Amino acid sequence: MNKKQLIAKLSGSLNLSKADAERTFDTITNTILDALKGDDSVKIAGFGTYKVAKRKARVGRNPRTGEQIQIGASQKVKFLPAKALKEVFNK
Template structure:
């Protein structure tokens, strides 16, 4: 089972004693901060919870899975998400 955005908003509202509208604003603000920061190349770290950073990917050669033809994949960026100690402990239960 996955927690979607509306489920997350409802859970945050309940745990924090907020209205769903305020919790939705907080989740949307977190999303905006992550997008803006990563777009600028800045990492976002929430100690104990997670770390999110933009990483560079070098240009490389790949293969078209249908034809087997070699293709050139240009350099670009990706996102790396690392779990913090609190998340790591939570999945060990």
């Protein structure tokens, strides 16, 4: 399912035009992103937690040539599924 299809579904469930459904959805993702940018984590009960994970610099390898390369520190967004979410898929 891609974003367009998701928006179409939401448009139906929420009784909104597709444009409004998309605006609403974007507002939500942007709000979450803003919090993450502020180095805050976002906990959503029953769904999961978004947090920014810091990754240290390390030595990697180009699998094509085998040569070693230096990989700088970076950050990425991690999503940790809530307990309820795991149970849905493992019962």
